[in-house]
Amino acid sequence: MHDNHHLVVVGGGFGGLQLVNDLRGAPVRITLIDKRNHHLFQPLLYQVATTLLATSEIAWPIRNLYRDRPEVTTLLGEVVGVDSANKSVILTSGRSVPYDTLVLATGATHAYFGHDEWAPVAPGLKTLEDATTIRRRVLLAFEQAELEEDPAKRDALLTFTVIGAGPTGVELAGIIAEMAHRTLPGEFRRIDTRKARVVLAEAGPRILPAFTEELSAYAGGELAKLGVEVRTGVPVTDCTHEGVMIGESFVPSRTLVWAAGVQASPAARWLGIEADRAGRAVVEKDLTAPGLPDVFVIGDTASVVWEAGKPVPGIAPAAKQQGAFVARMIRARLESKPAPGPFRYRHQGSLATIGKRAAIIDFGRIKLKGALAWWIWGIAHIYFLIGTRSRFVVAWSWLWIYLSGQHSARLITQKETLREEG
Amino acid sequence: MHDNHHLVVVGGGFGGLQLVNDLRGAPVRITLIDKRNHHLFQPLLYQVATTLLATSEIAWPIRNLYRDRPEVTTLLGEVVGVDSANKSVILTSGRSVPYDTLVLATGATHAYFGHDEWAPVAPGLKTLEDATTIRRRVLLAFEQAELEEDPAKRDALLTFTVIGAGPTGVELAGIIAEMAHRTLPGEFRRIDTRKARVVLAEAGPRILPAFTEELSAYAGGELAKLGVEVRTGVPVTDCTHEGVMIGESFVPSRTLVWAAGVQASPAARWLGIEADRAGRAVVEKDLTAPGLPDVFVIGDTASVVWEAGKPVPGIAPAAKQQGAFVARMIRARLESKPAPGPFRYRHQGSLATIGKRAAIIDFGRIKLKGALAWWIWGIAHIYFLIGTRSRFVVAWSWLWIYLSGQHSARLITQKETLREEG
Known part of the structure; x- marks a missing residue:
């Protein structure tokens, strides 16, 4: 290995960026490929x-992060395969990019458990466009309800259903309820947004299963205070434009959001290696692909054992730890030193917020809930936001919302037919 | 006229909002209809x-502005006609909204002078989606140039053409040049963004024709310093995906922006009254539609004579003055007092910026140029931004850009096929 060693990193998420960051100064050329800028x-x-x-408060152009690292080349491109025999990755254009070492950090997307036809009516939340789609639908539902004369249709427009009660589902349901019950009243003349229903549907026995029963129960109580109807223990069996079937009961609901499952990107298929049930590539203890010592898979697209057969969770700190570990592996190889031993995940804690005033945190021994947990959550998230300006801007946005009760980004954008009915 | 007098305002731009603002406390019910929220x-x-x-720094939900005005109802809807015999406006849904007094403030859109086929390749700039479309294309052009092997194609990708040298065209060309020459260098490895060309094409004899020749010449010099190639006196005769025909010469340019002409909304056609060449409704001296004393037309969609046959310009202060005038007219009628006399436009000045350090201002007797003009321009724009928070956020964004040279919203969003070529 020498100065010309070429590392290709696919994916500029938490894992990919941590890896590139930690290789500062290492004798390696890096090409970072992402399908988004x-x-x-x-x-x-x-x-x-x-x-x-x-949108611009939580997203940052990747190439800007490495402007002072001339050995890092950022490419906007979509990878569709890996030719591991010839050591190159294939882009949609057909172009191939050769590598000496490859790291796949391509993440995950939402999964509909074999019901992909639900995707148009129950969008998930993985990209900025997903977020603006959900924002548009939620805001349009209130606008259409204001125009609607038929009481049944109006009620369906004012019913919002979030499917899946992990942290994302709980966070979405909590904020939608707060918006309906606290932010919007007074702005509409024909409807009372306080009568809007927010339903949180969870197939499992309780919300936030990654937390202890006590914290989960506390979160359920806080959601109830915000007016969220929590329905656990019954799976969603159909999603349509008219509503959602929860077990045997149909809930007329014109706005559905999917927060129920994820599916890894097809890295395992590209490499021809084994995948787990969620499509994640099953990797060795040092995060290399079996039989391909020059290929690493990290983050949400890798299946790594944590403790007692439990997989490492698909969260940002896990991806960052894996990125840091692979950086140490690559440095050791470049310097012909012994490898740093198997990857060990250190769980730093689990966090979830319920609305704008409460949160739960599980640090293992220490468990927190309520307003203090909410402040710790907020400070932690601002701290980890990339880019100095984003930190200040988000802090300012939150402070503004906290003090004024006003939301800052209530825009309906992108073209979708404005359906005026009734 | 009594408490139940129903005023319908179509359009929540500068004119429509000024009107509604100035009618605070008047004995009138108001319905404000806009096709955007x-x-x-x-x-x-x-x-x-x-x-x-x-996007959210310059847009504000309309209904939020009138939350404390229970007599104001905001409707999200698109007007497609006016039934002036029955005094009602018709929405796309077929629904009609009756009025006692109607104000049409529906603005203008870009015009391609009979070449609507240019619209997909040379987008104009009237909506938030237009802005994110242009942003995406400009950013993608640099990304694609970084991937491009063919030098001719790479040069075409690095050539940006703005058509029309009014204030918007000058502002766009100036910032694109600054981005290419000052913000982006150092972030790309295969291309030198400082070699990007920015062409500003103007059919008329000089840029910024609304300003004096001296200010126009100064602006031209500042644009030249920024590296913008100004081509005046020759019309654009074709726009394609490959480039732009300026007179007889073809400029290979993959990113085109249209800032050349506007066309009023079809308010004149809805009312069956005369329109001028730009489609603006020719109104009476009191801004009513001829023969329809209960219908006013204001802002960019009205053709109003200013001085010596010159029309009132299509700028925000003119629309606001007209909104304020109509508010006085309506109050006088409600109180059975004499009308306030014909509308008189007071021109407060013309402003244009060139890049991030220079501007020109024409206050009539006082003419300013350079850094001082730029600061006055910035302070005036922050002052007129609606919503306290937006003012602070924009001020902060600009200060950040001024001090750091970094841009804050370099996001490629919305789905458009990523064309990787070569």
């Missing part, structure tokens, strides 16, 4: 979907 | 198109 701070994406933040 | 601060739209500002 921006890194997205996904943990706050739900705040764009619910009008709290603007 | 937000008021747009159009004078700064070019800054969204050029990544300086985020």
Whole structure:
């Protein structure tokens, strides 16, 4: 290995960026490929979907991050395959990019458990466009309800259903309820937005299953205070433009949001290696692909064992730890030193917010809930936001919302037919 | 006239909002109809198109502005006609909204002088979507140039043409040049963005014809310093995906922006009254439609004589003055007092900026240029931004850009096929 060693990183998410950051000064040329021009701070994406933040507050152009690193080349391109025999990745254009070492950090998207026909009516939340789509639909539902004469149709327009009660589902339901019950009253003349229903549907026995039963129960109580109807233990069996079938009961609801499942990107298929049930590539203990020591898979697209057979969770800190680990691996190889041993995930804690005043945090021994947890959550998220300006802007946005009760990004954009009915 | 007098205002731009604002406390019910849910601060739209500002920094939900005015109902809907015999406006849904007094403030859109086929390749700048479309194309052109192997194609990707050298065209060309020559260098590895060409094409004899020859010449010199190639006196005769025909010479240019002409909304046709060449409704001296004393037309969609046959310009202060005038007219009628006499336009001045450091201002007797003009321009625009928070946020964005040289909203969003070629 020498100065000309070429590392190709696919994916500018938390894992990919941590890797590139940690290789500063290493004798390696890096090509970072992403199909988007921006890194997205996904943990706050739900705040764009619910009008709290603007798109540019949580996204940052990737090539700007490495302007002072001449050895890093950023390419906007979509990878569609890997030719591991010839050591190159294939882009949609047919062009191939050769590598000496490859890291796939291509993330995950939402999964509809074999019901892809639900995707148009129940959008998930992975990209900025997903967030503006959900924002537009939520805001348009209130606008259409204001125009609607038929009471049944008006009620369906004022019913919002979030499917899946992990942290994202709970966060979405909480903010939509707060918007309907606290932000919007007074702005409409024909409807009372306080009568809007927000339904949170969860197939499992309780919300936020990654947390303890006590914290989960607390979060359920806070959601109830915000007026969210939580329905657990019954799976969603159909999603249509008219509403959602929860078990045997149909809920007329014109706005559905999908927060129920994820599917890894097809990295395992590109490499021809085994995938787990969620499509994640099953990797070795050092995060290399089996039989391909020059190929690493990290983040949401890798299946890595944590403890007692439990997989490492698909969260930002896990992806960052894997990126940092692979950076150490690559440095050790470049310097012909021994490898740093198997990857070990250190769980730093689980966080979830319920609306704009409460949160739950599980640090293992220490468990927090309520307003203090909410402030810790807010400070942690501002701290981890990339780019100095974004930190200040988001802090300012939140402070404004906190003090004024006004949301800053209530825009209906993109073209979708304005349906005026009734 | 009594408490139940129903005023319908179509259009929540500068004219429509000024009218509604000035009728606070008047004994009149108001229905404000707009096809968008937000008021747009159009004078700064070019800054969204050029990544300086985020969409939510210059747009504000209309109904939020009137939350404390229970007599004002905001409707999201698109008007497609007026039934002046039955005194009602017709929405796309077929629904009609009856009025006692009607004010049409529906603005203008871009005009291609009979070449509507140019619209897809040379987008104009009137809506937030227009701005994000232009932003996406400008950013994608640099990304595609970085991937391009063919030198001729690369040069075409790095050539940006703005058609029309009024204030918007000058502002767009100036910022694109600054972005290419000052913001982006250092971020690309294969192309030198400082070699990008920005062409500003103007059919008339000089840029910024609304200003004096001296200010226009100064602006031309500032544009030249920024590296903009100004071509005046020759009309654009064709626009394609490959480039633009300026007179007899073809300029290979993959990114075109249209800033050359506007066409009024079809208010004149709805009312069956005379329109001028730009489609603007020719109104009486009191801004009523001829033969329809209960219908007013204001702003960019009205043709009003200013001095010596010159029309009132299509700028925000003119629309606001007309909105204020109609508010006085309606109050006088409601109180059975004499009408306030014919509308008289007071021109407060013309402003245009060239890049991020220079501007020209014509206050009539006082003419300013350079850095001082730029600061006056900036302070005036922040002052007139609607909503306290937007003012602070925009001020902060500009200060950040001024101090750091970084742009805050360099996002490629919305779905458009990523063309990787070569």
